[in-house]
Every structure is written in C-alpha cells, then in structure tokens.
Amino acid sequence: MADIIQLLPDHVANQIAAGEVVQRPASVVKELLENAIDANAATVKLIVKDAGKTLIQVIDDGIGMSTTDARLSFERHATSKIRSADDLFNIHTKGFRGEALASIAAISHVELKSKLDEDETGTHIKIEGSEIQSQEVVVTPTGTSVSVKNLFYNVPARRNFLKSNNVELRHIIDEFHRVALSHPDINFSMFHNGSELFGLPASNVRQRIVNIFGPKTNEKLVPVEEQTEVVKISGFVGKPEFAKKTRGEQFFFVNNRFIKSSYLNHAVNAAFEGLLRDGAHASYFLYLEVDAKSIDINIHPTKTEIKFEDEHTLYAILRAAVRHSLGQFSIAPVLDFDRDANLDTPYTFKDKHAAAPNVEVDEMFNPFKEEQASLKRSMTFKKEQTAAWESLYVGLESKGNSQDQEFSQVQFESDDKLLSMFDEKDTKSGLQTFQIQNKYIVNAIKSGLLVIDQHRAHQRILYESFLQNITIEEAVSQQLLFPLSLQFSTIEVATLQGLQKQLEQTGFVFSKLDHDDIEITGIPVSVAEVNVSSVLEQLINDVDNQVPDSHFSQSDLIAKSLAKSLAIKSGQKLTSEEQAYLVNSLFACKEPSITPMNTPTFVTLSNDDLEKKFK
Ligand code: ADP
Numbered sequence: 172m173a174d175i176i177q178l179l180p181d182h183v184a185n186q187i188a189a190g191e192v193v194q195r196p197a198s199v200v201k202e203l204l205e206n207a208i209d210a211n212a213a214t215v216k217l218i219v220k221d222a223g224k225t226l227i228q229v230i231d232d233g234i235g236m237s238t239t240d241a242r243l244s245f246e247r248h249a250t251s252k253i254r255s256a257d258d259l260f261n262i263h264t265k266g267f268r269g270e271a272l273a274s275i276a277a278i279s280h281v282e283l284k285s286k287l288d289e290d291e292t293g294t295h296i297k298i299e300g301s302e303i304q305s306q307e308v309v310v311t312p313t314g315t316s317v318s319v320k321n322l323f324y325n326v327p328a329r330r331n332f333l334k335s336n337n338v339e340l341r342h343i344i345d346e347f348h349r350v351a352l353s354h355p356d357i358n359f360s361m362f363h364n365g366s367e368l369f370g371l372p373a374s375n376v377r378q379r380i381v382n383i384f385g386p387k388t389n390e391k392l393v394p395v396e397e398q399t400e401v402v403k404i405s406g407f408v409g410k411p412e413f414a415k416k417t418r419g420e421q422f423f424f425v426n427n428r429f430i431k432s433s434y435l436n437h438a439v440n441a442a443f444e445g446l447l448r449d450g451a452h453a454s455y456f457l458y459l460e461v462d463a464k465s466i467d468i469n470i471h472p473t474k475t476e477i478k479f480e481d482e483h484t485l486y487a488i489l490r491a492a493v494r495h496s497l498g499q500f501s502i503a504p505v506l507d508f509d510r511d512a513n514l515d516t517p518y519t520f521k522d523k524h525a526a527a528p529n530v531e532v533d534e535m536f537n538p539f540k541e542e543q544a545s546l547k548r549s550m551t552f553k554k555e556q557t558a559a560w561e562s563l564y565v566g567l568e569s570k571g572n573s574q575d576q577e578f579s580q581v582q583f584e585s586d587d588k589l590l591s592m593f594d595e596k597d598t599k600s601g602l603q604t605f606q607i608q609n610k611y612i613v614n615a616i617k618s619g620l621l622v623i624d625q626h627r628a629h630q631r632i633l634y635e636s637f638l639q640n641i642t643i644e645e646a647v648s649q650q651l652l653f654p655l656s657l658q659f660s661t662i663e664v665a666t667l668q669g670l671q672k673q674l675e676q677t678g679f680v681f682s683k684l685d686h687d688d689i690e691i692t693g694i695p696v697s698v699a700e701v702n703v704s705s706v707l708e709q710l711i712n713d714v715d716n717q718v719p720d721s722h723f724s725q726s727d728l729i730a731k732s733l734a735k736s737l738a739i740k741s742g743q744k745l746t747s748e749e750q751a752y753l754v755n756s757l758f759a760c761k762e763p764s765i766t767p768m769n770t771p772t773f774v775t776l777s778n779d780d781l782e783k784k785f786k
Pocket residue numbers: 202206207209210231233234235236244245249250251252265266267268269270271272273314315
C-alpha cells in the first residue's frame with residue numbers, strides 16, 4: 172500500500188492551530204491587549220465594530236517593532252519574550268508562545284502599523300490568510316496598531332458558530348475588564364460602533380474597579396491584605412449584603428494575569444460561609460503575587476488556568492485573609508478613597524461619649540408577612556381568566572389534540588361547588604387539595620389523582636400572564652412610594668434599554684434608564700419591591716445567554732425570564748386558598764400541561780393505575 176501520510180500545507184496547519192488560540196472575537200481582543208501590555212504601553216485603545224465580527228483594533232503607545240520584527244511577528248513560534256525552555260518557568264510577560272499573531276493572521280485580514288521610538292518612519296504590513304499582501308513604509312506614531320478584519324472569513328464553520336452580537340460583545344467586554352483590572356496603572360479605553368463604552372484613566376485598583384462597575388461599587392468593597400512568604404494577597408471582596416444572584420464579578424489575578432480557579436474560588440466561598448443569602452454569589456477582585464517559578468502557566472492554550480506549586484497552603488492563606496477582612500469590616504468603617512477622612516466624624520461629636528443606641532423594636536413585625544403578601548399578589552388573576560372548570564373542559568375537549576387528550580379525561584369531583592370557588596371565602600371548601608413535600612399539590616379528580624408541581628405550574632401561569640401583557644394590553648403597575656434606584660453597569664443598562672418597551676408593558680415604569688443609573692417608580696403587580704433587582708439581573712443574564720437566531724422573540728424571553736424568577740419555589744408552604752388559586756389559574760391557561768420551558772406541570776394517576784397497584 173502506498174504511503175498515505177502527508178504534511179499539511181502551512182496555511183492549513185496554521186488554521187488548525189488558530190482554533191486553539193482564537194475561538195471567538197474576544198480571544199483576539201485578549202491577545203492584542205496582552206501584546207500591548209507586554210510592549211510597556213501607557214495608553215491602550217480598543218476599537219470594535221459589530222461585536223468584533225467586522226473589526227477589532229488595538230492601538231498602543233508601547234515600544235513598537237522594527238521592520239524585521241514586524242514581519243517576523245506573524246511567524247509561528249516567533250516571540251521576543253522567551254529564549255529557551257527554561258524561561259517557561261520564569262515568565263513575566265503575558266505572552267510567550269509566539270502563536271497569537273500567526274494564528275490571527277491565518278483566519279482574518281490583518282493590518283499592522285508599528286514604529287520604534289528612535290525611528291523616523293514605521294512599517295505597514297497587510298496580511299490575508301497568512302499571505303503577505305503588502306509591506307510599506309508609513310508615517311505613524313511610536314507604538315503599534317493592529318487591526319483585524321473579517322475574522323474567520325476562511326473558516327465558515329467557526330463563523331457560523333459565533334453567537335449574536337450581544338453575546339460576543341459581552342465576551343469582549345469580559346476580556347477587556349479582565350485585562351483592565353490586571354493593570355490599573357495603564358490607561359484603557361474601549362469603543363464599540365463609534366461610541367465609547369469605557370474610558371479608564373490610569374489609577375489604583377479601587378478606582379479602576381469603580382470606574383468599570385459604577386460609582387456605587389465603592390461602598391461595597393472590603394479591602395483584603397495579606398503578606399506571607401508564599402504569597403502576597405491584595406484586593407477587595409464585596410460586602411456580603413450586596414452579593415448578587417448571578418455569578419459575575421469574580422476575579423483572581425495571579426502576577427497580574429487573570430486566571431480561573433475553582434479551587435481558589437472555593438477558598439473564598441468558604442470564607443463567606445454563613446454570610447450570604449441563599450443562592451447569592453460573593454464578588455471579589457483578588458490579586459495574588461507569587462514567585463514566577465512556583466507556577467506553571469503553560470498548561471492551557473489561553474493561559475487562563477495555571478498550576479500552583481503549593482495549592483493547599485494558598486487555599487488556607489486566602490480563606491483566612493478574606494475571612495479576616497470580612498470580620499473586620501463589620502466593626503471598622505471602610506474609608507472612602509475620595510472622601511475627606513476629617514468628615515467622617517462630625518466635629519461636635521468628636522469628644523462626646525457614645526450613648527447606647529435606643530433601639531425600637533416592632534414586636535408585631537413578621538418578616539414572612541411580606542413574602543406571603545407578594546405570593547398572593549403574584550397569584551391574583553382576573554376573574555375571567557380563571558373561569559369555571561366547566562367551560563374549561565369544553566374548550567379542552569373541542570381542541571382534542573394529543574397534548575390535551577390526557578386532559579380531556581380529567582373530570583373534577585364536584586363541578587357545581589367549583590363554580591363559586593373564586594370567591595375567597597369559599598375557596599377553602601371549594602377545592603379539595605393538599606400539598607405534599609411543600610412541592611406538589613395533589614387534587615382528587617373523578618378519573619383519579621392529579622399531582623401538580625407548584626413551581627412549574629406557577630411558571631406557566633406567570634408566563635402567560637406576562638406574555639399577554641406584553642403583546643396585547645398594558646399591564647397594571649404598582650406605584651412605588653419612593654423611587655427605587657438601582658445600580659447596573661453601563662452594558663447591563665444597555666441590555667435593559669433594548670427591552671424597555673416590553674418591560675414597560677409588563678408594568679415596570681422607568682423614570683431613569685441611562686448610563687449606569689436606573690430609577691424605577693412602578694413595578695408589575697406580581698413583583699415584590701425587594702425582588703426587583705434580582706429579577707432584572709436574571710433577565711440580563713438570560714438575554715446574554717439566549718440562543719442567537721432562535722425564533723423566540725424578545726417578548727417571549729422576557730415573559731419566560733420573569734416567570735422563572737418570580738414563580739413560587741418548591742419548599743414553600745401554601746395555604747389551601749393559595750393552592751386553589753394555583754390550580755384554578757393553571758387550568759385557565761392556554762397550555763396548562765407544560766411550563767414555558769417545555770417540562771410537564773402535572774401528572775395524573777388514573778383510577779385504573781390505582782387499582783392495578785392494589786392487585
Ligand atoms: P507572544 O506574545 O506569545 O510573543 P505574539 O504572536 O502575540 O506572541 O507576538 C509575537 C511577537 O510580536 C511578540 O513576542 C512581540 O515581540 C511582537 N509584538 C506583538 N505585538 C506587539 C505590540 N503591540 N508591540 C510590540 N511588539 C509586539
């Protein structure tokens with residue numbers, strides 16, 4: 172048999188290697204920003220068009236490249252950063268593999284302009300799919316500008332797998348944040364489709380965090396400091412009471428490189444143990460400095476995972492340091508970096524003795540009352556929506572499709588009593604239901620037993636009611652006594668702006684929705700004021716993670732997201748009145764048998780099934 176193994180042509184090999192480094196526009200952003208930092212830039216500008224699908228450009232004022240180096244920089248394994256294998260274990264730069272520019276050039280149209288400080292003129296190179304198109308002398312400032320256009324133009328599979336612009340932009344912003352947080356001493360700016368998303372002057376870590384995540388972040392930060400022989404830790408953790416439901420602001424930097432580590436994340440969470448609300452995630456910005464020789468960065472192509480020599484010790488030190496800071500902040504006031512410290516204690520109080528605070532306790536206060544009230548609110552339906560069972564069955568039977576088939580056999584015990592069950596006084600006697608495991612509602616019906624999942628049922632009910640509000644009519648909104656002011660990042664606000672119209676139709680009233688400022692004066696009746704922030708957070712998260720080009724509309728997405736966050740949870744005890752509301756409302760829905768996420772809302776156990784079990 173003839174030999175069949177062939178060496179791949181360079182351009183094919185390059186494309187394959189590119190896949191390792193460049194997975195999406197955000198990967199290009201990361202590599203270009205890191206090169207600018209390695210070039211000792213003081214100012215770095217990132218320009219993006221169409222979430223990086225059309226253009227990604229990074230301009231720096233770093234050391235620049237000679238003509239020869241500019242040309243060489245696109246060769247695979249061409250790097251100025253290490254010389255020998257030994258250097259791999261003592262890395263002080265972001266890059267060292269010499270692969271990024273070669274990989275990027277293999278799958279896009281690249282233009283590079285670069286000039287050394289001592290030179291009069293610079294070099295301008297154009298490359299398409301690893302092929303040099305032109306090389307010219309150019310007048311350009313000291314430093315380097317790399318623009319990457321038409322990413323994946325020759326790898327359609329990759330291009331087709333890119334997510335929506337919203338999602339890709341989110342990834343780019345994440346990378347930008349990581350790099351900007353690693354180097355607060357560098358001036359970074361970012362532009363998307365011509366408008367500036369971030370302008371971050373050189374500053375300290377705290378100011379950088381605040382510039383990125385908004386002015387109100389400042390009061391949420393608790394400083395962490397620890398110095399041992401193994402590691403120096405600095406940075407901030409978020410106060411537990413501000414912890415969010417969605418993971419997000421969690422950053423580890425090791426020797427100024429953003430890394431992911433579930434092990435270290437565990438250490439921080441262990442320090443927060445007992446301090447967080449259920450389901451809330453601690454936020455943290457922690458900077459670890461270790462001996463470069465004690466870590467291995469070369470275990471992952473994108474260099475976001477690293478190996479530590481002594482992970483266990485690091486874990487223990489980190490947990491103790493965070494715990495210590497959290498313990499301290501509750502007694503020691505946190506100094507505001509831009510507040511005059513003299514103003515902290517009003518002069519007239521300076522020498523006064525502290526008197527014991529006079530605490531007034533409202534003995535009638537019941538924290539669970541509000542929860543019950545909000546549940547009830549969310550279960551309030553218009554009467555016509557919860558029509559009598561009788562008419563319900565007529566509708567279902569006449570439809571007669573397979574999904575409803577099972578349903579048309581369901582017959583309720585005493586139809587005549589049920590007619591009046593929407594009168595609150597009668598609900599108790601009207602519908603015989605009981606709750607098991609605080610999770611299912613069981614209901615005897617003529618043909619057997621109905622077991623309803625309370626959480627899923629409520630999702631269906633809320634979903635249809637929100638969808639109806641959004642598409643058909645304006646919803647009723649509850650006016651807030653005091654406007655609710657919320658803090659979201661610029662990009663999160665942009666997401667909400669895109670959904671503003673639909674949100675208003677669900678009952679939200681925004682008096683302000685710009686930049687990083689949100690003020691709400693009205694909310695849907697089914698939402699409790701305390702939940703507004705987490706409901707919107709969940710919505711932003713859902714929008715970011717939506718499947719692109721799906722046929723689902725934004726309205727559907729909002730209705731689903733709100734239903735998901737607001738539906739009563741498993742584990743919540745319901746009064747018989749609430750159970751009845753739930754059952755009635757579910758069967759008044761257009762599609763009672765499944766949740767908006769297509770899972771069943773109830774199961775039936777027929778009399779036959781029961782009889783078989785007793786044989
Ligand atoms: P690496 O960063 O791993 O060395 P790259 O492919 O990213 O590999 O870059 C190759 C080389 O090109 C770098 O080692 C550096 O010498 C040079 N280079 C790349 N970008 C810049 C820049 N913005 N300024 C100066 N030199 C650069």
